[in-house]
Amino acid sequence: MAFDVARIRGLFPALGDGWIHFDGAAGMLVPEQVASAVSTAMRAPVSGPGGAFPASQRAESIVTAARRAVADLVGADPAGVVLGPSSPVMLRRLCDALAERWTIGDEVVVSRLDEQANLAPWQRAAKRVGAVVRWGEIDIETCELPAWQYEQLVSARTKAVAVTLASGSVGTRPDVPTIIEFAKRVGALVVVDATYAAPFLPLDINALGADVMVVSAQAWGGPSVGALVFRDPELIERIASVSLDPGARGAARLELGPHAYPLLAGLIASIDYLAGLDDAASGSRRERLVTSLGSAKSYHAGLLAQLSTELLSLRHIMVIGNAMRRIPALAFAVAGKKSPEVAEYLASQGLCAFADDGAAGVFASLGVGEVGGAVRIGLAHYSNVFEINQLVRVLEELR
Numbered sequence: 001m002a003f004d005v006a007r008i009r010g011l012f013p014a015l016g017d018g019w020i021h022f023d024g025a026a027g028m029l030v031p032e033q034v035a036s037a038v039s040t041a042m043r044a045p046v047s048g049p050g051g052a053f054p055a056s057q058r059a060e061s062i063v064t065a066a067r068r069a070v071a072d073l074v075g076a077d078p079a080g081v082v083l084g085p086s087s088p089v090m091l092r093r094l095c096d097a098l099a100e101r102w103t104i105g106d107e108v109v110v111s112r113l114d115e116q117a118n119l120a121p122w123q124r125a126a127k128r129v130g131a132v133v134r135w136g137e138i139d140i141e142t143c144e145l146p147a148w149q150y151e152q153l154v155s156a157r158t159k160a161v162a163v164t165l166a167s168g169s170v171g172t173r174p175d176v177p178t179i180i181e182f183a184k185r186v187g188a189l190v191v192v193d194a195t196y197a198a199p200f201l202p203l204d205i206n207a208l209g210a211d212v213m214v215v216s217a218q219a220w221g222g223p224s225v226g227a228l229v230f231r232d233p234e235l236i237e238r239i240a241s242v243s244l245d246p247g248a249r250g251a252a253r254l255e256l257g258p259h260a261y262p263l264l265a266g267l268i269a270s271i272d273y274l275a276g277l278d279d280a281a282s283g284s285r286r287e288r289l290v291t292s293l294g295s296a297k298s299y300h301a302g303l304l305a306q307l308s309t310e311l312l313s314l315r316h317i318m319v320i321g322n323a324m325r326r327i328p329a330l331a332f333a334v335a336g337k338k339s340p341e342v343a344e345y346l347a348s349q350g351l352c353a354f355a356d357d358g359a360a361g362v363f364a365s366l367g368v369g370e371v372g373g374a375v376r377i378g379l380a381h382y383s384n385v386f387e388i389n390q391l392v393r394v395l396e397e398l399r
Helices: 005-009 013-017 032-043 053-072 087-101 120-129 149-154 178-184 233-238 250-254 263-274 286-313 338-350 361-365 383-395
Strands: 082-083 107-111 132-136 158-164 189-193 214-217 226-230 317-319 327-336 354-355 374-378
Touching: 032 263, 053 082, 053 214, 053 226, 053 263, 053 286, 082 087, 082 250, 087 120, 087 158, 087 189, 087 214, 087 226, 087 250, 107 354, 120 132, 132 149, 132 233, 149 374, 158 178, 178 189, 226 233, 233 250, 286 317, 286 383, 327 338, 338 354, 338 374, 338 383
Parallel strands: 107 132, 107 158, 158 189, 189 214
Antiparallel strands: 082 226, 214 226, 317 327, 327 374, 354 374
8 A cells, every 4th residue: 555645735725724624524635636627627618408509418427427536435336326515415305305204202313422514404304393302322431332232223113314424523433334224124214414524534425324324525625515325315305305306316306406517527536636646546436545545544533643642641721532443633621721722822833723612523422522622633645653642742731
């Protein structure tokens, strides 16, 4: 494997701003090839689909290529790829469409580990029809999401189980295959949010067994485009359509209005970028994605181990959670200081990181607000050892 972080850093013009970016939870910086693809597509004549002229045919080819790119990313059939403006928007469409067949007393299972974007759509849909929301709880010491509890959480009334493949807040990667196994016993639809996992792990929707997988290109430096990926494309036909076109078929049934074609061009370029993270990767795009993301997983595991070890050695730093399997994201609190104060101090030293007051989401479940909130650190493909050392040095000086 050849994950050359120096080469990868050269792909990001924005790194010239002089800041150290640990703000990956909000999305990675944009590679040059993605920005170029968007600007090139905006300069080219692109019309609506369905015409016999080149501009219309170009629009159709962009959409087709975008579906294929996302399908390669998750190991799916392009016919099952639904495209839209963002993963929260796509999830809301899905939840609204599914809820049309729910009745009072039906159940939806979500988890305390999930981000708000994967919770709010299910909660709203359940409230609208009188369905019950059941919660998978997390271990407050490790931030693990025990899979065994799902055997009791699901029932004959469970219509859907929504769970994250990885937490963008504390990095936990729960045992999703076991959760899916319990859900399938009662015939529940399983929707897996792979937003935070996609930049760091090879994905395979068929091996995982999820019915629907959610991804967001912003997470890996792509444009503001999200996708729902259905393992079985025929499932889309059994869900209420949201399209403005009464004759819409397939993935188009869950797509509302015209596509942003330049952004779809950027989506394609961003997945090609992921496929090239390992410059020794070869074969089809799917094969290169598996190799490159496998290399990224190994590289970031080393960085995360170093960062965790260094932070745990600082007595005034409390690292939140210690899950066995993780993506390169973590959160910490500083004794005697509120998280916005810590984030402002990091910014004064040239480091970008987000503060969370602990009022909602996983941090609220952990009671982090009682210690002043948490600071979230999200590593990216371009993160390196020097940046880790700088963060640790700055935190050492924060007493």
